[in-house]
Amino acid sequence: MEKYTLIITEKPDAAQRIAQALDSKGKPKKVEENGVPYFLAHRNRKLVVVPALGHLYTVAHERGRRNYYPVFNFKWVPRHLAERGAKQIRTWIETISKLANDAEDFIAACDYDIEGSLIGYCILKYGCENKEGVAKRMKFSTLTKSELEKAYDGPLSQLDFALIEAGKTRHEVDWLYGVNLSRALTSAARRWSGKYATLSTGRVQGPTLKFLIGRERVIRSFVPTPYWEIRAEVEIKKSTYEVEYERKRIEKRAEAEAVVKACTDKTGEIKKVDMREFHQKPPTPFDIGALQTEAYSLFRYTPRRTMGIAQRLYLDALISYPRTSSQKLPPVINYKNILKALSKEPAYKKLASKLLEKEELKPREGVKEDPAHPAVYPTGNLPERTLSDPEKNVWDLVVKRFMAVFGETAIKQGVKVSLEVNGHNFFLRGRQVLKEGWMQFYKPYVKAEEVLLPPIKEGETVRFKRVICDDKFTNPPPRYNPSSLLKKMDEYGIGTKATRADIIGTLYNRRYITEERIVVTDLGFDIIDILSNYAPRVISVKLTRELEKKMEQIQSNSEKRENILLEAVQQLKPQLEQLKEKEEPIGEVLSKAIKRVRMQERIIGNCPNCGTGKLMILYSRKTRKRFIGCTNYFKGICSTSFPLPQKGTAKPMGKNCGSCGWPLVRVQIKGRRPWRLCFNPDCPLKEERKKRNEMQNLQPGSPRKIL
Amino acid sequence: MKCRICNREALEKYCELHEKAYRNIVQKYDSWKRAMDVSWKEYLNEIAKNPYTGSWAKEVAEQLLKNEDR
Ligand SMILES: [Zn+2]
Ligand SMILES: [Zn+2]
Numbered sequence: 001m002e003k004y005t006l007i008i009t010e011k012p013d014a015a016q017r018i019a020q021a022l023d024s025k026g027k028p029k030k031v032e033e034n035g036v037p038y039f040l041a042h043r044n045r046k047l048v049v050v051p052a053l054g055h056l057y058t059v060a061h062e063r064g065r066r067n068y069y070p071v072f073n074f075k076w077v078p079r080h081l082a083e084r085g086a087k088q089i090r091t092w093i094e095t096i097s098k099l100a101n102d103a104e105d106f107i108a109a110c111d112y113d114i115e116g117s118l119i120g121y122c123i124l125k126y127g128c129e130n131k132e133g134v135a136k137r138m139k140f141s142t143l144t145k146s147e148l149e150k151a152y153d154g155p156l157s158q159l160d161f162a163l164i165e166a167g168k169t170r171h172e173v174d175w176l177y178g179v180n181l182s183r184a185l186t187s188a189a190r191r192w193s194g195k196y197a198t199l200s201t202g203r204v205q206g207p208t209l210k211f212l213i214g215r216e217r218v219i220r221s222f223v224p225t226p227y228w229e230i231r232a233e234v235e236i237k238k239s240t241y242e243v244e245y246e247r248k249r250i251e252k253r254a255e256a257e258a259v260v261k262a263c264t265d266k267t268g269e270i271k272k273v274d275m276r277e278f279h280q281k282p283p284t285p286f287d288i289g290a291l292q293t294e295a296y297s298l299f300r301y302t303p304r305r306t307m308g309i310a311q312r313l314y315l316d317a318l319i320s321y322p323r324t325s326s327q328k329l330p331p332v333i334n335y336k337n338i339l340k341a342l343s344k345e346p347a348y349k350k351l352a353s354k355l356l357e358k359e360e361l362k363p364r365e366g367v368k369e370d371p372a373h374p375a376v377y378p379t380g381n382l383p384e385r386t387l388s389d390p391e392k393n394v395w396d397l398v399v400k401r402f403m404a405v406f407g408e409t410a411i412k413q414g415v416k417v418s419l420e421v422n423g424h425n426f427f428l429r430g431r432q433v434l435k436e437g438w439m440q441f442y443k444p445y446v447k448a449e450e451v452l453l454p455p456i457k458e459g460e461t462v463r464f465k466r467v468i469c470d471d472k473f474t475n476p477p478p479r480y481n482p483s484s485l486l487k488k489m490d491e492y493g494i495g496t497k498a499t500r501a502d503i504i505g506t507l508y509n510r511r512y513i514t515e516e517r518i519v520v521t522d523l524g525f526d527i528i529d530i531l532s533n534y535a536p537r538v539i540s541v542k543l544t545r546e547l548e549k550k551m552e553q554i555q556s557n558s559e560k561r562e563n564i565l566l567e568a569v570q571q572l573k574p575q576l577e578q579l580k581e582k583e584e585p586i587g588e589v590l591s592k593a594i595k596r597v598r599m600q601e602r603i604i605g606n607c608p609n610c611g612t613g614k615l616m617i618l619y620s621r622k623t624r625k626r627f628i629g630c631t632n633y634f635k636g637i638c639s640t641s642f643p644l645p646q647k648g649t650a651k652p653m654g655k656n657c658g659s660c661g662w663p664l665v666r667v668q669i670k671g672r673r674p675w676r677l678c679f680n681p682d683c684p685l686k687e688e689r690k691k692r693n694e695m696q697n698l699q700p701g702s703p704r705k706i707l
Numbered sequence: 708m709k710c711r712i713c714n715r716e717a718l719e720k721y722c723e724l725h726e727k728a729y730r731n732i733v734q735k736y737d738s739w740k741r742a743m744d745v746s747w748k749e750y751l752n753e754i755a756k757n758p759y760t761g762s763w764a765k766e767v768a769e770q771l772l773k774n775e776d777r
């Protein structure tokens with residue numbers, strides 16, 4: 001049998017790209033075994049390119065009871081042994097192991113970062129009989145043919161053990177925190193109530209939630225105070241302009257009213273015209289955080305969604321590796337070639353050609369660096385398939401940002417005109433772009449927002465047609481949204497660029513937070529209350545950041561995995577003992593919190609009959625049947641009730657019927673699509689449907705499907 | 708002792724959370740008086756319906772108003 005090189009990639013899409021790039025004819029053969037795809041290619045020799053499926057191995061407790069804590073002994077195991085629903089992993093590992101038997105050489109070609117390095121390492125060590133010492137490493141930042149060929153022809157002679165060590169440590173430390181704290185909470189709740197409910201927190205989740213709670217407290221106890229703002233409409237050369245009063249806020253109503261009286265219908269004089277030029281440098285290239293922030297403010301994509309889209313574009317070889325913290329674009333990526341390639345796209349032709357005319361292409365760069373990858377940039381490849389709208393948006397954003405960083409400084413002019421009327425001063429402001437510079441490359445993502453003023457000279461008079469006094473109130477600090485929270489986590493140095501978006505997602509999934517403008521739920525409050533009372537060190541933002549820093553130092557060989565694991569255990573142990581000792585009071589608080597959440601989840605909406613009660617999903621003690629009833633029934637005020645289907649699960653949809661406005665219920669029977677059910681017996685939609693069904697001779701009364 | 712609003716453990720009248728809101732309410736009354744001529748009750752009414760008032764502060768304001776009526 002012909003010997004071959006086994007190339008291991010992170011995901012199936014990447015395997016296909018890599019096989020295609022390396023095969024001398026560009027046509028690798030796809031094989032599928034037990035649902036695991038791999039690719040046969042020929043270059044200087046036979047290549048077998050096999051993908052992982054993200055992490056195939058994970059940390060698990062070494063021995064001991066399932067729900068016992070504290071646990072500090074662990075080992076790396078195939079994921080299917082530790083997680084439910086990971087059955088596919090077993091055949092996946094078996095297939096790779098079989099391919100490894102006949103392989104002569106090994107190359108790890110997973111994404112070049114902590115996670116990718118660890119994925120490759122685990123497969124080589126545990127799945128290929130300790131090949132981690134002999135394997136080579138392909139290093140690349142894009143999945144373009146030219147870069148992949150280069151990475152294959154000149155691979156790193158060994159795996160990046162410092163990155164691997166850092167990755168291992170991170171997973172192990174996260175496991176220690178997550179498993180112990182979650183078990184402590186879960187077991188306390190179960191001991192009190194006898195019921196099982198999964199409660200979880202993690203090394204980064206806790207501090208992030210605590211941080212949100214700080215803001216939530218300020219908002220919830222906020223009391224606004226009134227103030228007044230004054231603006232005026234003035235007439236200059238037959239046009240009307242709005243001017244603002246010299247004091248932004250007036251704290252007394254009587255004072256504000258006096259200003260209005262003194263200025264209305266009076267003639268003012270232009271005292272001074274101030275002109276100022278200011279220069280605005282081009283933006284810096286995108287690191288992942290900046291891309292996520294920009295995509296949120298422009299398109300409202302959550303950081304997690306943007307990461308997913310960027311990942312997709314990377315796998316299509318349209319952009320470089322997105323999980324980067326770099327704001328640098330080294331010349332080796334070849335700016336000119338990228339721009340030339342981009343100019344084949346009609347939408348970019350003009351802009352790219354303009355940059356190509358420049359004598360020297362020099363990007364504006366930021367200070368942040370990443371040892372593994374440059375900032376996010378377009379590869380110059382054009383899409384081979386039709387991109388979805390979100391994909392198109394993010395790609396366009398990356399392309400235009402790339403071009404903008406090569407642009408020239410923009411020059412703007414600000415004008416501030418001071419007007420005096422009856423002893424009071426007002427300002428008229430204008431803004432104008434004198435030189436567009438980089439801004440022309442970044443449209444429509446940057447707007448000029450010009451306010452043009454007529455020619456004005458000092459000493460001229462103007463009429464104050466109207467003076468307006470606006471009632472205002474001070475506002476509480478804004479709520480965080482997924483994007484601003486991510487930025488804050490970055491600033492505080494908790495979590496990593498690869499994990500932050502997921503951590504925020506987990507807080508939503510656990511129902512510790514809700515809404516886009518983040519609101520902390522009662523359950524979230526209770527969890528942090530408990531942890532700050534009994535285990536304050538595990539939610540300390542400061543300690544979390546310190547640990548994070550030390551873990552990072554492993555990457556540069558200036559810190560050791562053993563030290564950090566020891567430190568983590570030393571931190572955790574006394575805190576867990578404390579939690580264990582206080583299991584009873586903790587269990588009480590948690591059980592009550594869970595009960596409240598479950599009650600909330602059964603509330604459907606306001607009662608349409610009595611108006612003060614709430615409709616809830618209830619269970620009849622007598623018949624054990626499920627129905628909808630009004631909470632005022634228990635007070636003897638209202639006996640409104642509606643039947644519900646008995647099969648499957650029923651939950652409030654949080655939406656109202658488009659036809660009658662009553663709240664909808666979502667019914668789902670296992671293995672079937674969920675229904676939306678309007679339980680209003682007089683809903684016009686129901687009548688309509690009945691008629692239609694009769695006509696079509698369908699089963700009557702079947703609820704409408706959710707698309 | 709239990710908080711008059713939420714039944715959590717209370718220090719005096721209110722739990723720690725509602726106590727903070729109560730103190731805010733008392734403290735901000737000065738600014739309101741300076742800004743315009745309002746009585747304590749008018750003030751409570753104003754903040755109870757103001758959209759920027761936080762939910763805990765609102766609960767305290769409503770509770771105080773109920774007491775005023777008695
Ligand atoms: Zn009712
Ligand atoms: Zn309806």
Ligand SMILES: [Zn+2]
Nearest residue numbers: 710713722725
């Ligand atoms: Zn309270």
